[in-house]
Amino acid sequence: MTKAAKCFCMAGRKRKTPGAVALQPAANDDRRGDVQDPPAPLKSILAQNDPDAEVPSEIEFSYYFKNDRREHRLGEDFFDQPCIGLAKAFLGKVLVRRCADGTELRGRIVETEAYLGGEDKASHSAGGKRTERNTAMYMKPGTIYVYPIYGVYLCTNVSSQGEGAAVLLRSLEPLEGQPLMRQLRAARRREGARQLKDKELCNGPSKLCQALNIPRCFDRRDLASDPEVWLEGDPEASPLEPRDVVSASRIGIDSHGEWASKPLRFYLRGHPCVSVVNKEAERQTE
DNA sequence: GTAGGGATGGTCT
DNA sequence: GACCATCCCTACA
Numbered sequence: 001m002t003k004a005a006k007c008f009c010m011a012g013r014k015r016k017t018p019g020a021v022a023l024q025p026a027a028n029d030d031r032r033g034d035v036q037d038p039p040a041p042l043k044s045i046l047a048q049n050d051p052d053a054e055v056p057s058e059i060e061f062s063y064y065f066k067n068d069r070r071e072h073r074l075g076e077d078f079f080d081q082p083c084i085g086l087a088k089a090f091l092g093k094v095l096v097r098r099c100a101d102g103t104e105l106r107g108r109i110v111e112t113e114a115y116l117g118g119e120d121k122a123s124h125s126a127g128g129k130r131t132e133r134n135t136a137m138y139m140k141p142g143t144i145y146v147y148p149i150y151g152v153y154l155c156t157n158v159s160s161q162g163e164g165a166a167v168l169l170r171s172l173e174p175l176e177g178q179p180l181m182r183q184l185r186a187a188r189r190r191e192g193a194r195q196l197k198d199k200e201l202c203n204g205p206s207k208l209c210q211a212l213n214i215p216r217c218f219d220r221r222d223l224a225s226d227p228e229v230w231l232e233g234d235p236e237a238s239p240l241e242p243r244d245v246v247s248a249s250r251i252g253i254d255s256h257g258e259w260a261s262k263p264l265r266f267y268l269r270g271h272p273c274v275s276v277v278n279k280e281a282e283r284q285t286e
Numbered sequence: 287g288t289a290g291g292g293a294t295g296g297t298c299t
Numbered sequence: 300g301a302c303c304a305t306c307c308c309t310a311c312a
Contacts, residue, residue, distance in 0.1 A: 150293085
């Protein structure tokens with residue numbers, strides 16, 4: 001795993017002092033397949049904090065962080081940028097889903113695809129096509145486009161600048177609420193199937209919809225203002241360098257000619273939650 | 287771990 | 300009626 005990917009693999013770590021992001025995992029949380037040692041930047045952050053500071057109770061602990069995090073919600077200005085730029089800017093940001101009972105599920109975005117609309121033949125809005133289904137792609141940047149695929153699955157996009165342009169969210173690194181995510185995913189799988197590893201909870205566009213309980217009715221909601229789903233920046237994440245982001249061809253659009261091979265999929269190099277690794281693209285991006 | 291094949295039903299033409 | 304921005308399971312290395 002690369003240094004950059006390690007910086008992002010902080011899921012479920014218990015921290016002692018305020019300002020941190022990850023919460024303590026549940027006792028039955030399956031950590032197999034995840035990084036075990038804190039990356040160097042995290043060790044540095046921990047070392048800077050007062051080691052003798054009193055640790056608050058679990059309730060105060062949680063409340064403190066939730067208020068702290070809310071300040072990092074991304075507003076409409078963030079979404080108002082060209083599609084490819086937004087697809088890259090999403091990497092490392094945290095998608096949050098607040099459930100009806102107040103439970104918050106969090107996942108860091110590690111893989112996206114840009115669908116440019118217009119000339120992009122692989123886009124649902126290719127040639128300026130407008131239908132009832134893809135209306136959200138033409139709405140203001142930050143609008144969520146949720147659509148059903150293969151009859152039984154959902155995918156989530158976010159509209160960007162540009163007529164009919166949107167970014168598909170492909171994979172997340174689970175950060176908070178893994179037990180509930182696992183339950184939500186298990187509900188769609190065969191009874192008795194093996195337990196999913198953390199890195200398998202959200203490593204696909206439909207998997208993340210299931211794990212974060214994003215229903216079809218979230219279509220056309222505004223990610224910048226909705227009370228149940230939003231995006232946060234991570235103030236502790238190291239800035240991404242060009243080499244940290246792999247540009248590869250998009251997935252599942254083989255029948256769209258030259259547009260099938262354009263490097264419009266972006267993911268964090270070496271991150272275990274990426275759905276499909278493209279080794280050739282990684283060599284070319286090095 | 288990876289490759290291959292089947293399932294699935296909404297959307298569009 | 301064909302297509303599809305996917306997922307799961309099984310078999311095999």
